[in-house]
Amino acid sequence: MEPEHRHLATPWAAGLAGVIFAVLMAVAIVLVRVALPQGVEGSEVSIDAGQRDAVRTALELLPFAGIAFLWFMGALREQAGRAEDRFVSTVFLGSGLLFVATLFGAAAAAGTVLAETQQGSPFGRDYAYALLTTYAMRMAAVFIITTSTIGRRLGVLPRPLVVLGYLAGLTLLVVGSDVPWSELVFPGWALLLSLNILWERRRSSGARPAAPT
Numbered sequence: 001m002e003p004e005h006r007h008l009a010t011p012w013a014a015g016l017a018g019v020i021f022a023v024l025m026a027v028a029i030v031l032v033r034v035a036l037p038q039g040v041e042g043s044e045v046s047i048d049a050g051q052r053d054a055v056r057t058a059l060e061l062l063p064f065a066g067i068a069f070l071w072f073m074g075a076l077r078e079q080a081g082r083a084e085d086r087f088v089s090t091v092f093l094g095s096g097l098l099f100v101a102t103l104f105g106a107a108a109a110a111g112t113v114l115a116e117t118q119q120g121s122p123f124g125r126d127y128a129y130a131l132l133t134t135y136a137m138r139m140a141a142v143f144i145i146t147t148s149t150i151g152r153r154l155g156v157l158p159r160p161l162v163v164l165g166y167l168a169g170l171t172l173l174v175v176g177s178d179v180p181w182s183e184l185v186f187p188g189w190a191l192l193l194s195l196n197i198l199w200e201r202r203r204s205s206g207a208r209p210a211a212p213t
Contacts, residue, residue: 011201014075017068018194022187024065029183031058032110032132036125052114059114062107066100072190073143080150088146088153095142102139106131133177140186141172147193161196165189 035054073096080089110128148165151157157165168189176182 011075011079011197014072014079015194015198015201017071017075018190018197021065021068021072022191022194024061024068025187025190026184028058028061028065029132029181029187031055031061032128033181033183036110036128055110055114059107059111062103066103069096069100069190072194076147076150079156080154085150085153088149091142092146092150095139095146099136099139099143102131102136106136133183137172137176137183137186141169141176144169144172144186144189157193158196161192164192 031054035051035058073093077089077093106128109131110125112127144165148157148162148169151165152159152162168185171179172182172185176185
């Protein structure tokens with residue numbers, strides 16, 4: 001009974017962790033985007049108290065978003081089990097870990113904004129944007145594509161969600177850094193995937209016949 005219990009608990013863990021990650025990541029992105037808008041020219045940038053508070057809140061959320069993502073990734077990998085392709089699973093694992101690493105790097109760079117004077121250098125802001133919009137989102141794109149590939153091969157994801165995953169991954173991979181607010185594509189996809197996992201688990205639980213007494 002123990003292996004079966006673990007197997008049935010995995011989808012719930014993946015779905016719940018994915019929802020938590022998606023919400024925290026989306027809130028952090030919105031806060032950073034609003035507080036540190038791009039397009040400010042010149043060697044100096046003004047950061048007021050409200051913007052600092054928004055960045056500080058985002059930085060407090062990002063570590064928990066990263067932890068939830070690692071849990072989400074681990075639960076997804078557990079679902080695939082031994083049936084997963086080793087090559088695809090290696091890319092899946094590597095892209096996920098690199099995403100978290102670059103996400104934390106972007107958070108550290110954004111943290112330098114808090115240490116600047118009110119009229120400070122925009123280096124921390126620009127570096128944080130480069131890590132988040134260029135590198136972290138590229139790794140997120142690879143993660144989305146490999147997850148969709150695994151889900152398609154194992155037949156555990158509906159076709160519309162697989163197609164949506166490929167489109168989302170290609171969007172982040174090709175034009176992500178050139179389109180403002182495109183970073184929200186990743187938490188949006190993670191939320192849809194997590195809700196699908198939770199829905200499928202609820203439906204399978206409801207269809208499971210009661211144990212004989």
